Amino acid sequence: MIYFDKVSKIHRDGTPALEDVTLSISPKEFVSIVGHSGAGKTTLIKMLLAEDRPTEGTVFFESADVHAFPKSKLHHYRRKIGTVFQDFRLIPNKTAYENIAFAMEAAGRPEDEIRSDVPHILDLVDLGGKGHHFPNQLSGGEQQRIAIGRAIINQPDLIVADEPTGNLDPVNTYEIMDILKKINELGTTVLITTHNKGVVDSIGRRVITMDRGRIVRDDMQGQYVL
Amino acid sequence: MWMMIKRMVATGAKNFVRSGAVSFATVLVMTVTLAIIGSLIFLSAILGNTLSALEDKVDVNVYFVTNAQERDIIAIKERLEDIPEVSAVTYTTREDRLAEFRTRHENDQLTLQALDELNDNPLGAALSVKAKDPSQYQGIVEFLEEDPSISPAGGPIIDSINYFQNKTVIDRLTSAINATERAGLVIVIIFALASTIIALATIRLAIYTARDEIAVMRLVGASNAYIRGPFIVAGVISGLLASILALLLFYPATWYAGTALQNWLGGFNLFSYYMSHFGMVFSILVGSGILLGALASWLAVRRYLKI
Numbered sequence: 001m002i003y004f005d006k007v008s009k010i011h012r013d014g015t016p017a018l019e020d021v022t023l024s025i026s027p028k029e030f031v032s033i034v035g036h037s038g039a040g041k042t043t044l045i046k047m048l049l050a051e052d053r054p055t056e057g058t059v060f061f062e063s064a065d066v067h068a069f070p071k072s073k074l075h076h077y078r079r080k081i082g083t084v085f086q087d088f089r090l091i092p093n094k095t096a097y098e099n100i101a102f103a104m105e106a107a108g109r110p111e112d113e114i115r116s117d118v119p120h121i122l123d124l125v126d127l128g129g130k131g132h133h134f135p136n137q138l139s140g141g142e143q144q145r146i147a148i149g150r151a152i153i154n155q156p157d158l159i160v161a162d163e164p165t166g167n168l169d170p171v172n173t174y175e176i177m178d179i180l181k182k183i184n185e186l187g188t189t190v191l192i193t194t195h196n197k198g199v200v201d202s203i204g205r206r207v208i209t210m211d212r213g214r215i216v217r218d219d220m221q222g223q224y225v226l
Numbered sequence: 227m228w229m230m231i232k233r234m235v236a237t238g239a240k241n242f243v244r245s246g247a248v249s250f251a252t253v254l255v256m257t258v259t260l261a262i263i264g265s266l267i268f269l270s271a272i273l274g275n276t277l278s279a280l281e282d283k284v285d286v287n288v289y290f291v292t293n294a295q296e297r298d299i300i301a302i303k304e305r306l307e308d309i310p311e312v313s314a315v316t317y318t319t320r321e322d323r324l325a326e327f328r329t330r331h332e333n334d335q336l337t338l339q340a341l342d343e344l345n346d347n348p349l350g351a352a353l354s355v356k357a358k359d360p361s362q363y364q365g366i367v368e369f370l371e372e373d374p375s376i377s378p379a380g381g382p383i384i385d386s387i388n389y390f391q392n393k394t395v396i397d398r399l400t401s402a403i404n405a406t407e408r409a410g411l412v413i414v415i416i417f418a419l420a421s422t423i424i425a426l427a428t429i430r431l432a433i434y435t436a437r438d439e440i441a442v443m444r445l446v447g448a449s450n451a452y453i454r455g456p457f458i459v460a461g462v463i464s465g466l467l468a469s470i471l472a473l474l475l476f477y478p479a480t481w482y483a484g485t486a487l488q489n490w491l492g493g494f495n496l497f498s499y500y501m502s503h504f505g506m507v508f509s510i511l512v513g514s515g516i517l518l519g520a521l522a523s524w525l526a527v528r529r530y531l532k533i
Contacts, residue, residue, distance in 0.1 A: 049445060072450065079447035089442045093244045105233050106448030150446065 001027045001158070001189060002048065007057035009043055009213075017043040018054070019213040025191065027157070030184045032200050033193040034224055035210035041193035044210070045162045048191075049083065050074055062157075079107050082151025082188075086163035088143040090135040090150075096142075097122065097131035100149045107154050121149045125179060141172030148179055152188070159183060161192040165199055173199060200224040230452060238459025248432045249464060255428045256468035256518060257475070259421040260511050264472055266414040267507055268480070268496060273407040275494045284399070286363050287388045288370060290350040292320065294383035299351055302370075306355055309369065311362040316354040323349040350385050361400070422518065429464070429522035433457060433530070440530040450531050457523040465519030469511040476500060476507070 004023040010016050018040045025031055033041050046052040047059050050066045059066045061077065069077050090099050097118055104114045122131050125145035135143050144164060151159055161180065165173040177199055184190045194200060200207055200223065207222025208215055217225065242249050290299055299317065306315045318326070324347050331337045341348075357363050367387055436457075443453045477500075484497030500507060 051445070075444065075447045075449045078445060081447075083445050089438070089445075091439045091442060093241060093439075102443070102448070103446045105237075106443065106446060106452050108230060110229065154447070 001025055001029075001062060002191075003060040003063075004044075004047070005058045005060065007047060007054045007059060009040075009047065009052070010055045016213050018047070021057070021213075021215055023208065023215060023218075025189065027189055028184070028187055030181070030190045030203060030205040031192070031208060032203060032205065032222070033191070033208045033210060034195060034200055035193075036195065038212075039210040040213040041210055042162055043213075045160055045191075045193060048160060049078065049081065075106075079154055080157050082148075082154070082156040082159045084144070084147050084151050084159065084161035084164045086166035088135070088140070088147045088167075090143055090146060092135055095132050095134055096127060096138065096146045099135070099146055100153050103150045103153050109154075117153060121153050124152075125149045126175075139172075140167050141169070141175060144168060144172070144176055145179065148176065148183075152183055156188065158189045158191065161190070163193055163195070165194065165196055170198075174202075177202065197224040231455070234452065234455030235459050238456035239463060241456055242460040242463045245432070248435070249460070252425075252428050252432055252464045253467045253471065255421075256425045256464055256515060257471045259418070259425045259518065260469050260472040260515050261475060262414065262417050262421050263514055264476055264507060264511055266411070266418055267503075267510060268476075268499070269410050269414055270407075271499055271503075272494065272496070273403075273410055275499075277403045277407065279494070284356075284363070286355045286357075286367060288353040288355065289385045289388070290352065290383050291385045292346070292348065292350045294350060296351070298383055299353065303353055306353065306366070306370075309366065311357050311359070311365060312355060313358045314356040316356075318352045318354065320347050320349055320351050323352060425518055426522045426525070429461060429519070430526040433523065433526040437530040440527065444531065453531065454524065454527045457527045458520050461519030461521075461523030462516050463519070465515030465517070466512065468519075469515030472511055472515075473508060 002023070002025040004021050007018055007021045008016065009018040021040075021044065033044065035041055043052070047054050048061070048066070050059075050069065053067050061080070064077075066077060091102065094102060100121055101114050101118050104117065109117075119128070119131070122128050125148055127142060127145055127149070130138060130142065133142075135146070138146070144167075148159075148161075148164075151161075159180065164180070165176055168176060173196065180190055180192065181203070204221060207217070207219050207224065209217035209219075209222075209225065288302075296319075303315050303317055306312050327349060328338065328341070355363075355366055357366055370384065370387060440453055444450075480496040480500040484495040484499075488495050
């Protein structure tokens with residue numbers, strides 16, 4: 001489903017962020033990418049989302065080169081991926097409901113579908129009563145659940161979560177991971193980056209360990225080892 | 227497609243209302259810009275009106291000798307009226323000129339006594355010639371001087387032409403008005419440009435605060451057009467509100483300026499000008515308001531759509 005072919009990213013000042021990364025992820029996998037800060041986890045995600053271009057190598061998504069999409073077509077590709085970020089990245093002047101609805105509106109889904117799907121998703125992330133709240137009226141855990149709701153609303157093939165629990169306390173961390181596991185059980189590929197040992201160990205699925213821009217370990221039933 | 231447009235309009239309106247203070251500031255800045263653009267319209271109207279009022283006062287008087295025959299004068303009048311540059315020729319008889327002279331000097335007994343001492347009316351008949359454009363007086367005077375038919379057998383019947391006395395005044399006035407008009411327009415255009423740039427910068431700043439949101443929208447899979455739409459709608463709303471505010475502002479402003487300046491501007495009333503040209507002022511202000519808002523938003527969002 002995802003294939004990184006000898007991808008390198010060298011910053012303008014000459015420091016390498018990714019070096020010769022080759023990686024393949026199959027459908028329905030739950031993959032954790034672990035490593036210290038600056039190991040290249042976020043850069044890897046940015047390459048996948050076509051937020052940034054690699055210096056060398058190619059990134060394939062379902063056998064299409066993601067960096068070959070013209071800017072005007074890129075959003076069609078991105079609709080296949082649900083994204084969750086450490087800093088939630090909700091739209092501050094939209095309510096919880098509208099933040100989730102926005103992803104559907106942007107995808108051109110009809111009004112009646114939005115009206116029936118969004119409350120359903122809000123219930124799924126356990127925020128049924130808070131749809132009319134703005135992000136700044138919600139706790140970090142609640143904001144992240146909205147972000148997950150937004151990520152899954154268009155039934156993407158892949159969920160990419162960059163440090164989804166980085167700003168959360170242990171209870172919220174547990175809940176968020178629980179939701180992500182459920183999504184994966186329903187058949188969606190999940191790719192997360194984290195440096196939380198507890199999170200990785202609790203999943204017990206594939207773990208890719210990165211260090212200084214390189215993949216140093218890739219275990220199918222991994223633990224956080226560094 | 228229609229559904230997406232409806233969504234963009236609804237989102238734009240909602241965003242405009244929700245970012246209250248920023249929207250308010252944008253509308254105010256745009257109001258100032260549009261008010262300056264509106265002043266440009268009024269200034270050019272005032273200048274144009276003053277120019278035509280002054281031009282109207284300029285004429286050339288042809289004075290005839292006292293024994294000139296009326297039919298000769300009428301003949302000259304008709305010939306003058308045939309010249310395309312001439313807008314009007316007025317004939318004043320000897321008697322009328324005398325009466326005019328008497329009224330003008332009614333407080334000057336000495337002059338009137340001297341006039342009474344004379345047996346005959348010393349004044350000749352006159353033709354007052356108005357040209358369509360002040361620059362055409364020269365040609366009209368040349369025509370009068372060169373045409374041989376106006377000097378019939380009994381000697382020349384034209385006593386004098388006062389153009390040469392007025393010439394310098396007329397010339398100076400014309401160039402002064404033209405210079406004022408040009409300078410005034412240049413100044414207001416500079417103001418309009420400056421305030422347009424300020425309005426553009428304000429909208430750009432308002433959208434700058436939304437740059438992270440724009441990045442998020444891109445990552446969530448919104449197309450560029452769908453992201454840009456609501457911002458342009460909000461810009462158009464700002465422009466529309468600003469133009470309506472400016473139009474309302476001109477109502478008391480022109481009323482006050484109209485009454486205060488009416489005498490000074492030779493009877494030209496700004497308020498009645500505003501009322502009679504409301505359609506034109508309305509479309510210029512609303513048009514430039516919408517254009518300014520939409521263009522500024524489009525330019526500002528474009529910078530943040532690179533992700």
